[in-house]
Amino acid sequence: MMMIDNNLQAQSEFQYWFPVLRRFGPDDPFFASGNIERELLAKQVALDLTEEEKQQLRNLDDADSEVSCPIVGCGANLRSLVEFEDHYNARHTASCSVCSRVYPTSRLLGIHVSEAHDSFFQAKVARGYAMYECLVEGCGMKLKSYKSRHQHLMDKHNFPSSFDFFKKAQPSKKERSKKNQRKQHHATFTTENEEGSGASAMQVEEETLNGLVSAVSKLTTSDSTPSAVSFGRRHTRGLTFFPRAVQRETKK
Amino acid sequence: MADETTATPRRDPIKNPVGNAAAQRRRQNAVSVGKERREALFRTKRLCRVGVSSEMDVPVDSDMMIEEEQSILEAQTSSAVEELKTAIAFQGKGAVQKKVNALRELRRLLSRSEFPPIETAIASGAIPLLAQCLSFGSQDEQLLEAAWCLTNIAAGKPEETRALLPALPLLIAHIGEKSSMMVAEQCAWALGNVAGEGEDLRHILISQGALLPLAKMMFPNKGSTVRTAGWALSNLIKGPDPKAATELIKIDGVVEAILRHLRKSDEEIATEIAWVVVYLSALSSVATSVLVKTDLLQLLVERLTTSNSLQLLIPVLRSLGNLIAGDTYTTNTVLVPGHEITDNIILALIKCLKSEHRVLKKEAAWVLSNIAAGSVGHKQLIYKSEAMPLLIQLLMTAPFDIKKEVAYVVGNLCVAPAEGSGRSSLIFDHLVSFVRSGCLRGFVDLVRSADIEAARLGLQFMELVLRGLPNGEGPKLVEKEDGIDAMERFQFHENEDLRNMANQLVDKYFGADYGLDE
Numbered sequence: 001m002m003m004i005d006n007n008l009q010a011q012s013e014f015q016y017w018f019p020v021l022r023r024f025g026p027d028d029p030f031f032a033s034g035n036i037e038r039e040l041l042a043k044q045v046a047l048d049l050t051e052e053e054k055q056q057l058r059n060l061d062d063a064d065s066e067v068s069c070p071i072v073g074c075g076a077n078l079r080s081l082v083e084f085e086d087h088y089n090a091r092h093t094a095s096c097s098v099c100s101r102v103y104p105t106s107r108l109l110g111i112h113v114s115e116a117h118d119s120f121f122q123a124k125v126a127r128g129y130a131m132y133e134c135l136v137e138g139c140g141m142k143l144k145s146y147k148s149r150h151q152h153l154m155d156k157h158n159f160p161s162s163f164d165f166f167k168k169a170q171p172s173k174k175e176r177s178k179k180n181q182r183k184q185h186h187a188t189f190t191t192e193n194e195e196g197s198g199a200s201a202m203q204v205e206e207e208t209l210n211g212l213v214s215a216v217s218k219l220t221t222s223d224s225t226p227s228a229v230s231f232g233r234r235h236t237r238g239l240t241f242f243p244r245a246v247q248r249e250t251k252k
Numbered sequence: 253m254a255d256e257t258t259a260t261p262r263r264d265p266i267k268n269p270v271g272n273a274a275a276q277r278r279r280q281n282a283v284s285v286g287k288e289r290r291e292a293l294f295r296t297k298r299l300c301r302v303g304v305s306s307e308m309d310v311p312v313d314s315d316m317m318i319e320e321e322q323s324i325l326e327a328q329t330s331s332a333v334e335e336l337k338t339a340i341a342f343q344g345k346g347a348v349q350k351k352v353n354a355l356r357e358l359r360r361l362l363s364r365s366e367f368p369p370i371e372t373a374i375a376s377g378a379i380p381l382l383a384q385c386l387s388f389g390s391q392d393e394q395l396l397e398a399a400w401c402l403t404n405i406a407a408g409k410p411e412e413t414r415a416l417l418p419a420l421p422l423l424i425a426h427i428g429e430k431s432s433m434m435v436a437e438q439c440a441w442a443l444g445n446v447a448g449e450g451e452d453l454r455h456i457l458i459s460q461g462a463l464l465p466l467a468k469m470m471f472p473n474k475g476s477t478v479r480t481a482g483w484a485l486s487n488l489i490k491g492p493d494p495k496a497a498t499e500l501i502k503i504d505g506v507v508e509a510i511l512r513h514l515r516k517s518d519e520e521i522a523t524e525i526a527w528v529v530v531y532l533s534a535l536s537s538v539a540t541s542v543l544v545k546t547d548l549l550q551l552l553v554e555r556l557t558t559s560n561s562l563q564l565l566i567p568v569l570r571s572l573g574n575l576i577a578g579d580t581y582t583t584n585t586v587l588v589p590g591h592e593i594t595d596n597i598i599l600a601l602i603k604c605l606k607s608e609h610r611v612l613k614k615e616a617a618w619v620l621s622n623i624a625a626g627s628v629g630h631k632q633l634i635y636k637s638e639a640m641p642l643l644i645q646l647l648m649t650a651p652f653d654i655k656k657e658v659a660y661v662v663g664n665l666c667v668a669p670a671e672g673s674g675r676s677s678l679i680f681d682h683l684v685s686f687v688r689s690g691c692l693r694g695f696v697d698l699v700r701s702a703d704i705e706a707a708r709l710g711l712q713f714m715e716l717v718l719r720g721l722p723n724g725e726g727p728k729l730v731e732k733e734d735g736i737d738a739m740e741r742f743q744f745h746e747n748e749d750l751r752n753m754a755n756q757l758v759d760k761y762f763g764a765d766y767g768l769d770e
Contacts, residue, residue, distance in 0.1 A: 014756050015749065017712040018676060019625035019664040022618070023577035026490055026534040030618075033653075034566050034611045038527075039294050041563045057293065067702040070746045081652050084702040092744075104744040 033058070071104045107137060108165075115146070116166070135165060292367070296448035296487055297407040300400055301363050304437045304476060325361060326372040332358040333376035340384055348391055355385060355397035362404040370408040374415050378405070386422040392432050399423065399438040406445035413449040420446065420460060427465045427481075437477040440469060444484030454488055458496050462488060467500055470509045470525070474517060482513075482524030490531050497536035500528075507546060514551040519564045522555065526567035533574035540578040549575060549586050550593055556600040562609055569604060569612060572597070573619040583622070589629035598623075598637050605642045610654065613646070617657035624664035628679070631665045635682055644686070647694035652701065659698060659709045662686055666716055678720045687717055692733050699738040704747055711739070711753045718761045727761045736762055 024030045040054055067084045069076040071092050078084045094109040095102045098117045103109040111133055114121045125131050130142040132149035136157050143149035146166075153159035336354040339347070358378065362368045378401065385398035402423065406413045416423075423446075426439045443462055447454050457463075466488060469481030489496040500506060513525040529548070532539040552575075555568045576582045587594045604616035620639065623630050634640075639661075646658045666683040670676040692714075699710030714735055718726040730736065742754035 014715060014753055015708070015712065016676065017663050017667050017709075017716055019667050019669065021577050021580070021622050021625055022660070023574075024534070025492065026531055027492060031570070034570060034615060036294055037562070037566060037609075037611050039296065042298060043293060070702055070704070071741075072744050072746050078702070081701055081703065085700070088700075088702075088741075092741075102740060 074104070108135065111135065112165075295407070297413070297445040298441070298483075299363075299366065299368070299407045300403045300438070300441055303396070303400060304434050304441070304480070305396075322369075325364075326369045329358070329361050329369040329372045330376045332361055333373060333378045333381065336378070336381050336385075340381060348394065351385060352391070352393050352397060355382075355394060355401065359397050359400045359404075362401055368404055368408075370405050370412045373401075373405060374412060379415050379418060383419040383422060386419060386426065388425070392435055395426060395431075395435045396438055399426070399435065399442055403438060403442040403445060406442050406449075410449055413446055414453065416442070416446055417456075420457065424457070424460055424462045424465065427462075427469060429465070429468065433475065433477050436469060437480050440466060440477070440481050440484045444480070444487050447484060447487035447490075451492065454490070454496065455493070457488060458499075463496060463499060464503060467503050467506055470513070470528075471505055473512070474521065478513070478517070479521045479524050482521065482528055486524060486527040486531055489528070489535070491535045494535040497532050498538045501532055501536060501539035501542055507542065510543075511546055511548060511551065514548070514555060519559060519561050523561070523564045523567060526552075526555075526564065526571055529571040530567045530574060533571055533578055537578060540575055541581065544575055544579055544582050544586060549582065549597075553593060553597045553600055557596060557603065562612070565604070565607075565609075566611055566615075569615050569619065573615060573622070576619060576622050583626040583630065587623065587626075587630075589627070589633045594633065598634060598639065602637065602639050602642065605639065605646065610651065613650065614654045614657055617643075617646070617654060617661055621657060621660035621664055624661050626669075628668050631668070631679060631682065634661075635665055635685075640685075644689045644691060647691050652703075652706070655694060656698065656703070656706050656709065659695060659706070659713070662691060663709065663713050663716070666713075666720075678716060680720060683716060683720050687721065687729065692717060692729055692735070696730075696733045696735050696738050699735070700741065704750065707742075707747075707750055708753070711750065711757065714739075715753075715757060718757060727766065730761075 036058065040057060044054065067078045067081055069078065069084065069087060069092075071088070074091070076087055076091070078087050092104040093102055094104070094106045096109060096113060096117075098113070101112060103112060115132065121131055125144070128144065130144045132143045132146055134141040134143070134149065134152055134157070136153070139156070141152055141156070143152050150159075332354065336351070336358060339350040339354040342350055358373070362370070362373065382398045382402050385394055390398075402416055402419055406416050420443075423439045423442050427436045427443070431439075443457060443466070447457055447462075466481055466485050470478055470485065472478055485500070489500055491497065510525055510529060513521055514529075517525070529543070529552075533543065549572070552568050552572050555564065556572065559565055559568070576587070587597060598620075601616045601620050604612040605620075607613060607616075620634065624634055643658050643661055646654055647662060650658065666679050666686065668677045668679050695710045695713040697710070698706040699714065701707060701710075714730055718730060720726065721729065736758065739754040739758050742751045745751050745754075
């Protein structure tokens with residue numbers, strides 16, 4: 001039997017799989033279905049429950065297992081994991097038809113499309129217009145560059161500096177081979193400049209993307225700062241960004 | 253008294269056609285999602301429909317309760333209580349018989365249906381009267397009927413159970429060893445209902461000294477008294493304060509009685525005793541460390557192997573789980589790979605995994621995951637057993653809660669224990685085997701779920717695959733199973749840990765260079 005010894009640094013952030021004994025208190029929800037079964041079995045003779053009725057009663061317990069959508073800013077309550085899947089596919093898979101990136105809301109998708117694929121957008125940026133919208137719905141602020149918008153998010157909305165809207169996406173196999181081909185045909189295009197000013201529209205799309213993507217992939221959301229609006233998720237520590245308006249009612 | 257009187261009521265065929273419709277309506281009532289009804293069904297209290305002795309009269313056609321009769325029932329109850337009051341006050345000849353008759357009438361009214369007129373009884377002032385009927389020196393029949401009434405009153409709603417407070421010390425007194433078995437049993441039943449209501453009532457009962465006499469009722473070899481006492485005891489020690497559990501294990505004779513019943517007694521008694529063990533092992537580390545040094549584990553494994561009664565299997569399985577989870581002694585010293593008991597427990601757990609019952613599958617997977625968290629020897633034992641194909645299949649097709657537990661088993665089987673400095677290592681063979689069997693898809697599904705714990709498991713397993721498979725095969729496999737997709741979900745996920753984990757994996761294994769050298 002072969003073992004690979006992997007030296008895991010203690011300070012590494014990834015929470016590696018670590019086998020531990022798992023223990024539950026007698027009242028833990030883990031044991032709930034067994035406890036219910038106990039009572040059902042004990043009373044079934046008295047109540048003359050049929051199998052169907054028993055199943056109905058067991059399912060009632062299942063129905064209590066509500067799930068809240070964990071996508072930031074959504075907070076939708078679903079009645080089961082299956083419903084969650086449906087909800088997620090319906091609401092949080094706004095995908096870009098150009099680059100296939102997926103965004104959790106159509107507003108963010110729209111912002112992405114403008115900033116990444118619209119040459120007119122870039123043209124206006126080049127001419128000094130404030131085109132970069134604040135990501136927080138309802139703010140309305142527009143900034144002149146990706147960087148300054150990032151700064152605004154940090155200053156005004158307490159975003160962590162590591163937050164990254166243009167996270168590096170994983171291009172599909174098709175795109176990777178396309179990229180390979182292009183790299184061979186074009187002259188080396190070294191613009192790592194985030195704004196890609198002066199570049200041609202099509203290439204702006206690609207290289208801007210790459211530049212942004214690599215810069216942005218180093219940013220991650222974190223909870224170092226408290227948020228102005230909380231979505232009342234009991235399990236969250238601090239928060240990140242809120243694409244929905246501030247009016248969203250909190251649910252504790 | 254007969255040896256094995258059962259307390260479960262016998263149903264006589266309903267002769268009256270009206271009765272059929274009534275019974276059906278009642279059944280529908282019982283199942284309708286009315287919160288109160290459902291709560292009554294799931295309560296840890298039990299109504300006493302047939303007395304503790306076969307000599308008592310069994311109500312015939314007792315279930316023919318039509319809705320409209322409820323108000324009649326209530327009126328009858330009020331007058332029965334009035335009768336009782338009169339009877340108690342009466343001093344002349346035949347006073348005792350008068351009291352017994354009045355009590356009997358009230359008892360019948362309180363036993364006829366699943367929803368007896370408890371509220372009316374209390375409102376009419378039954379409780380103080382019943383407490384009076386429990387006074388020392390009273391005839392057995394009187395004590396029995398009074399305790400029966402109190403039992404059913406205590407089976408009701410929380411406030412109804414609490415109404416029994418004035419009578420508690422007397423009930424406790426009558427479970428003493430001088431009482432007749434039937435009286436003791438009926439009182440224990442009432443106390444079991446009270447204990448099942450809530451932590452504060454348990455605390456009161458314990459401070460009034462209920463634990464010791466109730467524990468002693470477990471000592472006889474057989475009888476419904478043992479069963480009722482076992483059930484009541486399980487309600488009494490269920491905590492969350494572990495003190496009662498710890499005190500119980502220290503009582504002389506308790507451990508011996510537990511072992512004796514689990515070894516020899518019928519399944520009904522063994523079931524309730526097993527529940528006592530469940531709470532002992534879940535709450536008290538003292539109890540756990542005492543129990544694991546007896547042959548209890550052996551007995552539990554035997555029961556798990558041989559029984560087919562779901563009622564018994566649930567607490568037996570859970571006891572095993574608690575004993576394994578609660579004390580490393582179990583896995584390190586008792587369930588050593590190579591010992592017969594270890595082979596047997598794995599076989600028994602396999603039997604549970606194959607069961608059609610969801611609870612058994614889920615909790616068996618949990619127990620197995622804890623064994624798999626043991627030494628490399630344990631992991632190899634499970635890996636070589638018949639559990640493997642079952643685990644793989646369950647991971648792919650089982651309902652979510654079972655899937656999650658199986659995920660723990662699989663992951664634990666692939667990672668060896670850390671030594672000293674906190675390093676853990678991959679068990680390459682196991683990992684490859686699972687991946688080749690198609691397990692990765694199951695883990696990717698977990699990553700997609702809304703459950704944080706499950707998502708974390710999925711990501712952690714994916715990391716093992718990404719890191720552990722040779723020749724860069726890991727990333728390719730993960731991509732094939734839409735793993736990248738699943739991880740990208742976390743970009744906008746609320747949970748920072750998961751976001752970080754997903755980001756790290758994507759950055760490390762699916763960087764800009766990914767796929768370029770194809």
